[in-house]
Amino acid sequence: MATADQGKEVWRILLNLSEECQSMLQLKRIHARLLRHHISNPLIISKLLFFAAVSPLGNLHYATLLFSQHHHHQDITLFHSSTTAAFFYNTLIRGYANTSSPFLSLHLFIAMRRRSIPPDHFTFTFLLKAQARSLSSSSNYDASIHAQVFKFGCLGSQGTHFHVHNALIHLYASLALPDSAHQVLDEMPVPPDAVSWSGLVNAHLRANDPDAARAVFDEMIPAVQLDVVSWTAMISAISGYARAGRPRDALQLFEKMPMPPDEVTMVCLVTACGAIGDLEAGEELHRYVEAKGLGWMVALRNALIDMYGKCGCLLQARQVFDEMCEERRSLVTWNSMIWAHATHGDADAAIALFMRMSSREGPRVRPDGVTNLAVLSACAHAGRVEEGRKLFAEMRKRGEKVGVEHYGCMVDMLGRAGMLTEAWHLVEEMPFESNDKVWGALLGGCRIHGDVKMGERAVAKLMKLKPEEGGYYILLSAVYVEAGRPVDAAMIRRSMNLRKAAKTPGLSHS
Incomplete structure (x- = not known):
């Protein structure tokens, strides 16, 4: 029978192992030793639960089993403290908030309240995030969550409550309720940060009011220190209104950026120009790309090919394609160029490029469903029935995915x-x-x-x-x-x- 000193030694070893855990295999071994030695220490269990539920290398299903094992057996050691119990629930709520089933976080919150465990600011931060991501959210139900936040005093002036305010703003943004988001921002006891303002901007965008979103963005520029990510997010959002002619607004924002743009910024702008066929703005951006030495970026080159193709400039699109070295061309590069030829009725070039791509040695870039659709479209518009039949038959023979399109x-x-x-x-x-x-x-x-x-x-x-x-x-x-x-x-x-x-x-x- 193990002595008290031996038990403490095992406990210390398992605690150290739990702190250094880096894989689910290690976690399961630690958990097995806990069970074998009848150790139910909240500190060790909490570390294992956190890794399983939150770590990218974890396993949320195992985390749920780990939690349930102690929950269903009314483990006094783990749940004697409401703070400890809240941590366990919060960890699982946080884990499910980041999955494709965020609504499960709500079920955990309900179970938490049934056990009379008081939620804290962490609970509501994770729960509101889950609600924002849940497709089944509704404005009425979310108002009840807001009431719960208020009831438990998590909208006060404490620094930890700041994250709850931001989570509420982003929840109302996901519901396209800018007035509610604005009210939460106005009631914040401390000055809003970039996250707060971006939530309000997003609320207006989701409510299909880009002008109001732009006004909020202009207001936030002197209020907070914005990084290139914040600028790019706004430019991307505004350029998303391409069908309404908003890319010009995005270009105006781009000109006001106080720092150099990154690849994402430029891709957003070039893509927006292609969406409405604004060749003049697209060429202006292309010149900027060349002047700043950004032409090596593959995603940006792909966007330029697509933009020129949609603007009816097949020669310019092919020039950008030909200037890229073979090794740097991605699947998107080839597909964009083949589609450009296909949509302009240049079936010969589209088929030739497809055959060239198909005959390339090595598996690095191979035709996919988009490539096949592009070359079939080229054959259809050029009346190349025999070639189209042959290509379609070969696709099915090779077992490639053939869709309704x-x-x-x-x-x-x-x-x-x-x-x-x-x-x-x-x-x-x-x-x-x-x-x-x-x-x-x-x-x-x-x-x-x-x-x-x-x-x-x-x-x-x-x-x-x-x-x-x-x-x-x-x-x-x-x-x-x-x-x-x-x-x-x-x-x-x-x-x-x-x-x-x-x-x-x-x-x-x-």
């Missing part, structure tokens, strides 16, 4: 070429459910070649998949008109009105 591209290619029966059979033999885009591509081919019967069959499928989409009715109506059947065209229009279907802006299959 690849089948849709093949249907579009066959439909354009008038091979409508073959296109129909291809849809019917798909190994997964078809969608409205695939049948829409077939209907587009029917319109081109005036195939009324096939068009009617395609629309019958589309009415089941997407009855509210009016564009397909209009296409069939056009098929009837071109076939000299105006009565049928009027009837399909009437059917569209009765079903209250609406044409999606920009829909085209021509």
